[in-house]
Amino acid sequence: MSEKVALISGVTGQDGAYLAELLLSKGYRVDGIKRRSSSFNSERVDHLYEDPHKNDPRFRMHYGDLTDATNLIRLVQEVQPDEIYNLAAQSHVQVSFDTPEYTANADAVGTLRFLEAIRILGLGDRTRFYQASRPSSTARCRKCRSARRRRFIRDRPMGVAKLYAYWITVNYREAYGMHASNGILFNHESPIRGETFVTRKITRAVAAIEAGAEDCLWLGNLDAQRDWGHARDYVEGMWRILQQDTPDDYVLATGETHSVREFVELAFEQLGVPIEWRGEGVDEEGFDPRNGRVLVRIDTRYFRPTEVDLLLGDPSKAKRVLGWEHSTPFRQLVAEMVDTDMRSFRGSNTFQRRAIGE
Numbered sequence: 001m002s003e004k005v006a007l008i009s010g011v012t013g014q015d016g017a018y019l020a021e022l023l024l025s026k027g028y029r030v031d032g033i034k035r036r037s038s039s040f041n042s043e044r045v046d047h048l049y050e051d052p053h054k055n056d057p058r059f060r061m062h063y064g065d066l067t068d069a070t071n072l073i074r075l076v077q078e079v080q081p082d083e084i085y086n087l088a089a090q091s092h093v094q095v096s097f098d099t100p101e102y103t104a105n106a107d108a109v110g111t112l113r114f115l116e117a118i119r120i121l122g123l124g125d126r127t128r129f130y131q132a133s134r135p136s137s138t139a140r141c142r143k144c145r146s147a148r149r150r151r152f153i154r155d156r157p158m159g160v161a162k163l164y165a166y167w168i169t170v171n172y173r174e175a176y177g178m179h180a181s182n183g184i185l186f187n188h189e190s191p192i193r194g195e196t197f198v199t200r201k202i203t204r205a206v207a208a209i210e211a212g213a214e215d216c217l218w219l220g221n222l223d224a225q226r227d228w229g230h231a232r233d234y235v236e237g238m239w240r241i242l243q244q245d246t247p248d249d250y251v252l253a254t255g256e257t258h259s260v261r262e263f264v265e266l267a268f269e270q271l272g273v274p275i276e277w278r279g280e281g282v283d284e285e286g287f288d289p290r291n292g293r294v295l296v297r298i299d300t301r302y303f304r305p306t307e308v309d310l311l312l313g314d315p316s317k318a319k320r321v322l323g324w325e326h327s328t329p330f331r332q333l334v335a336e337m338v339d340t341d342m343r344s345f346r347g348s349n350t351f352q353r354r355a356i357g358e
């Protein structure tokens with residue numbers, strides 16, 4: 001059998017990097033789409049890079065953008081993929097409140113552009129399509145009081161854009177018989193998680209505090225609860241979804257939920273530092289009871305205009321049909337992230353402050 005070809009959008013992101021690695025290990029040829037930026041943005045996949053002058057490299061990257069339909073059509077035509085994984089997105093919830101129009105263009109219409117590219121090029125019988133969807137309709141939202149509103153949570157511009165992406169994928173499957181599937185993935189993290197998501201923000205801060213480069217971690221809602229798994233486990237689930245004879249939608253989750261507060265406690269525990277809490281609301285703080293040193297404080301800037309208090313997924317269908325299960329316990333995930341940040345921090349001996357984005 002000839003090698004399979006996969007096209008991954010968002011290959012420079014957390015999931016794109018893990019997925020590219022997995023598919024290469026399975027013998028695929030992988031074509032990744034990266035967007036142009038004024039500085040290098042390929043750090044997560046640099047270890048997969050192959051000299052393009054070499055004959056027939058198995059991993060290639062192409063410039064592209066989800067907001068550019070002609071570009072996507074040309075790439076799909078050139079690559080003739082067996083499988084497309086649409087992972088590219090403006091994926092930060094808080095940023096989607098600041099850039100709602102761009103978020104809709106990339107996250108919602110970007111998905112339509114891919115589906116149309118497959119249809120226009122007549123690749124519906126050959127190319128399977130995976131859409132990176134996210135939980136929303138199952139979540140609870142503090143401001144969505146009525147049962148009806150709760151069913152259709154409009155929690156954030158990104159959530160609304162992703163709902164469109166979810167339904168347009170279902171629509172193309174039903175209308176044109178395409179092999180198009182959604183993976184509804186609950187939060188998944190790793191040592192290469194973006195630095196502005198809460199887990200990585202915590203583990204980087206813990207590493208910086210340990211080295212004396214920072215003295216305090218500033219956070220928003222400590223009581224938000226998430227179903228956190230490891231990205232490495234989740235990309236295996238994405239691949240399994242596209243190996244099914246029949247396209248369908250699947251939830252990938254751990255089935256456990258933990259609060260931001262618990263994540264903080266476990267992360268500091270890796271340094272042998274106990275955390276206790278005192279005060280309430282914006283005055284709450286986390287401190288080391290052995291010396292009274294305050295290590296965690298609240299900054300209202302990190303509160304969201306609308307918050308999803310609790311996310312908890314049910315992965316039973318994925319287990320039953322795909323034989324997929326997450327395999328990294330929560331404690332191990334936190335330890336791996338803290339450990340990697342501590343090592344890289346010691347290696348560079350500097351803690352890079354960022355101008356924006358926590």
Ligand code: NAP
Pocket residue numbers: 009010011012013014015016033034035037041064065066067086087088089090091092106132133134135184185186187188189194
């Ligand atoms: P990520 O690390 O933020 O990666 C997003 C990727 O999309 C990056 O490669 C980014 O490029 C690229 N991108 C952004 N806008 C683009 C555009 N207009 N055109 C082309 N590429 C663009 O996100 P992730 O955690 O890997 O998540 C992957 C996908 O799964 C996303 O769609 C996300 O919404 C979805 N998802 C993630 C989670 C989770 O917990 N991780 C849960 C549910 C769903 P740069 O590297 O240049 O920024």
Ligand code: G4F
Pocket residue numbers: 091092093134135185186187196197198199201218219220221222224225226260302303304307308311358
């Ligand atoms: O890590 P977060 O920014 O992730 P969030 O909002 O759950 O979104 C992630 O998961 C979604 C799937 O469920 C994806 F669709 C999306 O692309 C992304 O990957 O925030 C997690 C929780 C929130 O409740 C937030 O309010 O942590 C709370 N939080 C508390 N303090 C904070 C902070 N979040 C961030 N980013 N920064 C804080 O300082």
